[in-house]
Amino acid sequence: MSKILFSLTLAATTFSAGLALAQAPDQADEIIRGRYQAILGDCAACHTAPGAKPLSGGLPLETPFGQIIPPNITPDKASGIGNWTEADFRSALKTGIGHDGKRLYPAMPYPAYTRMTDRDIGNLWSYLRTVDPVFNPVESNQLPFPFNIRLSMMGWNMLNFAPGEFRPDPSKSAEWNRGAYIVQGPGHCGTCHSPKTVLGADETSEALQGGSLQGWYAPNITGNSYIGIGSWSEDEIVQYLKTGTNGHTIASGPMAEAIQASTSLMADEDVKAIATYLKSTEGGPAQKPQPIPASDARMKVGAAIYHDTCSACHGGDGKGASQLFPALAGSSIVQQPSSETLTRLVLQGSQAVHTPQAKTTPSMPSLGWKLSDEQVAAVLTYVRNSWGNAAPSVGASDIGAQR
Amino acid sequence: METHCLKRPTRRQFLSSVAFTILAGSAAPVMARSISGSLPWEARSADPPVQVKPGGWLFFTPEEAQTMEAVADRLVPADELSLGGKDAGCVLYLDRQLVGSYGTSSRLYTKGPFMPGLATQGYQAPDTPAQRYRSGIAALNAFTRETKGGKRFAELAPADQDAVLTDLEAGKITLPNKVDAKSFFNLMLANVMEGFFADPIYGGNKDMASWKMLGFPGARYDYRDHVSKHNQPYPLPPVSIAGSMEWMTR
Secondary structure, eight states, rough: OOTTTTBSSHHHHHHHHHHHHHSSSHHHHHHHEEEEHHHTTTTHHHHBBTTOOOOOOOOEEETTEEEEOOOOOOSTTTSSSTTTHHHHHHHHHHHOOOOGGGGGGGGOOOOHTSSSOOOOOOOHHHHHHTOOOOOOOOOEEEEOOTOOOOTHHHHHHHHHHHOOOOOOOOOOHHHHHHHHHHHTTTTTTHHHEEEEEOOOOOOOTTTTSSSTTTHHHHHHHHSSSSSTTTOOOHHHHHHHHSSBSSSSBBHHHHHHHHHHHHHSSSOOHHHHHHHHHHOOOSSSSSSSOOOTTTTTTTHHHHHHHIIIIIIIHHHSOOOBBTTTTTOOOTTTTTTTTTHHHHHHHHHHHHEEEOBTTTTOOOOOOOOOOTOOHHHHHHHHHHHHHHHTTTOOOOOHHHHHHHH | OOOOOOOOOOHHHHHHHHHHHHHHHOOOOOGSSSOOSSSSOOTTOOOOOOOOOOOSSSSSSSHHHHHHHHHHHHHOOOSSSSOTTTTTHHHHHHHHTTTTTTTTOOOTTTSOOOOOOOGGGGGOOSOOHHHHHHHHHHHHHHHHHHTTTTOOGGGGGGGHHHHHHHOOOOHHHOSSOOOOHHHHHHHHHHHHHHHHSOGGGOSSSGGHHHHHHHTTTEEEETTTTEEEEEEEEOOOOOBBTTOGGGGGOO
């Protein structure tokens, strides 16, 4: 296949119009399906820097071990993956071993992509060949010694990695299996939402029960009704993944990006399948703890700060204002074991997700300039333990660490 | 604080300022920007006022400060309703304003032409507030020295101070060095009131004294929970931009 015939943009429509003249329809289908795999896998989230040409290399990822820069994966021969074969690509996604036996770090989520079917990976490869080649050399490996030795990934893979395609569960519906496939495979939801072992691998026994990443906390998204999405209906999950908001919450940070570039563009039946699957999963504490009593000194200070500073938007009763200000009462984000996201929101502020259905992008102001560490801790302890919420208190030292 | 009214532009001024904008626009295209998608936003962005801390005068000389404290205490006398203007920090407030953009009129148009305006058009002369206080206080003390047995304004008995202020306000006094008595009085009155009622973060309104006196709830901006509670007092204490005693963690 010639690149000249195929210098395509991401727009499928322009693409298919031009394509009809040049290529057989079955290959066109394959490429269109491959483009959809790139959406499911959200390759652009890491491999495209803001404002840069698609897939020409991304912004540095912070890992507990150091920085890794997602490389250029356009078909450029000198600086991209133009010299790769389909077998190299398949191996990279399935085993984390790329062209010339290069061992990839799992910051590239091959531990999830390994669950993808051969057909989906084949389609994805066909699509990647059609992306505009861009010359942009990237040195991915910015890790300090000893992590910078790629061979160390051999040991890591032996300890932490179970390669293999997704196996459907015949006792479950086709929809459930489709949802499980996307969540565990191309959607790589666990890359953010599963806790990590000390070696940085997904803690598979606690899949989707919440994980820390770059100053955010990706919450528990199992069917747990205390801190998961158990109290949401399937429709509410679908609405969240399609638009970034529902009556309960408005997505921020990394999830806002995942929604904008990936889940909002997924087919309706795929998002519905994800909702069906998530609702069926279990994990996390079954019992809500006792809330910290309102008479507690931290709660009293927290109440004063809340009513003076936060209630204007989130309401005196914590119910928020649908679509504009998220509810804090009953919010699972507010009650996660980690208060990382909450601290970040109060210190830095946050702008809500932007999708065609949610264009307002309301933002939470940065309040770090006016609240001390003790005051942020008190107000967060208060919102975590009011209006029926219950969660461990927040300490001032946790706040200082995130300033 | 910048209370000067802008003069209404004439049609010609308006046309010429449009031409200017267009020229500037083509020279520097960054001035016009169309925004699509999300609104521009940055983490940690805030433009908070800086808490004024007492201690020393930055603009006033000790004698000027003493004069203004005496004025503030007559404009807002201490009584059973509240503390006086001096203790409320009105002069601290004014001192810090006069070394800032207000004092130097740095955010106002200050190039002529200077013509007498209507009362509704506000102050029209070239002097900045800092210059007006410097010359106004000197003129006031020169006036009392001359007419009140060599005493400065601060040294007069409260009743005499009231009499001088009343005459200033009525324009019955002619101050030396062409200081306009009435206009200087109005400047002091406006600024002392600002100091008394503005957020304590700016140095005045100590402990939110004026807000407590009025029952003003302070730097809040949402009353959804209270709009339907007719004829009931608002229950929450006032709060400053910088918080309140209830926020103290220990």
